[in-house]
Amino acid sequence: MTTITPSSDFTSQPPDWSSISLDAAPTVILGNRRWNKQLEAKRLAVHKDAYGALCEAPSKTLELLVRMSPVAYSPAVHPEFGEEYLWITPGPTLSENDDAPGAGLVQIATDPSNLQILDSSEFAELSYSFYGVSFETAAGVITFIRKTNPRQSITRGSRFFKFNDVLKRVDQPDLVLDSDFDAVVMNGCVAALRSNATAVLMSDVGFSTQHVDHHVQELMDLASATIPLSPASAAAVQQVAKKKVSIARRLPYVIDRIREFSVTSGQFDELLQRHEVDPADFHGSGKDVIDLTFGNVEVFLDIVEGRYYEQDISGMKARADRFRPRNR
Structure with missing residues (x-):
């Protein structure tokens, strides 16, 4: 190497x-x-x-x-x-x-x-x-x-x-x-x-799908202390990230975000409801654990990264595709 x-x-x-x-x-x-x-x-x-x-x-x-x-x-x-x-x-x-x-x-x-x-x-x-x-x-x-x-x-x-x-x-x-x-x-x-x-x-500097397995394992290790993900969530994240390079590239940054906070299943449900997402989609195996599936992995990443927001003037629910941290 x-x-x-x-x-x-x-x-x-x-x-x-x-x-x-x-x-x-x-x-x-x-x-x-x-x-x-x-x-x-x-x-x-x-x-x-x-x-x-x-x-x-x-x-x-x-x-x-x-x-x-x-x-x-x-x-x-x-x-x-x-x-x-x-x-x-x-x-x-x-x-x-x-x-x-x-x-x-x-x-x-x-x-x-x-x-x-x-x-x-x-x-x-x-x-x-x-x-x-x-x-x-x-x-x-x-x-x-x-x-x-x-x-x-x-x-x-x-x-x-x-x-x-x-x-x-x-x-x-x-x-x-x-x-x-x-x-x-x-x-x-x-x-x-x-x-x-x-x-x-x-694709040449280490942000491609070749690192998905490592990032998924890191995500699950962190989740054990910060956010209650079900064991089956790892397979769902892995499947989506290997299918979509855009998701694979986001994983390291989602992991950095998860390091910054700790959230219970109930608190995560409140975040989902605030953005008009049905929490039932994330509780296939019980209310105390968050189940990620192929269909909801991207929503989970969006919530963790803070991509969902409400426009100030119109009140329209929106998703930020192009954003960066504000300096002021």
Whole structure:
């Protein structure tokens, strides 16, 4: 098993993006996801004539990060596009073995020098789902990731032209790199600028269904002292979490919430009634115990996380899909 532990300077707060200098020779990474969902990647040899052009988009991304505000990752947080980015610090959950995707993308981006060099014969035959541009810096390796195929705009039979008063034909390019990136990986941590990239990254940094069994056991261990869940509830939570990745991602945060309080079955019933949910749905084996089933697990998680509320003006009962703790 390989484990990446982020530098202590990067664990809680992002680096000073303005201090990062991209002076070193860039490394270009091309990768895809195999049939078994494992990520694989190789690197390209880069001629020095391309260094300047390869630095342009990463430099622009660093400027964006300086202006944007970091938001700590949780399944409930949706950053404002262009104003905020998700800061993901996976820590010891970043692992990779033969049975789990683990830290695939982050592992690749953290140490691209270990990747095999892609030769020209392979280059034309393979398909790609992402690419990256990586630099050695004084603070560590930084890799800019784009979740797109850099060859998708180069279709067979296309012709390419340049116009400078007169239209001239130019050679077909082998790669077309965008001017934007979806995420930046540094010292095992991730700054995700786009939600679609975040969804991909989450499957690689330890928030996927591979950890469900552990989280369910932790939930049941805590429940024995804080909330009276029936023994059969474990199977229900496990079934729902393995069916829905969104639920699997929420489990660690629900566990943190349960650590903060203790509630009896009667008190939980009062919470349900306050939000017009029938408590009978949670008492298949008696009033003193809470029974979770495939049909009510999500309601239970919503109540524990505080997602149910009443709108102040209209009085409408609502559920918060997009929320974060208030600062004031």
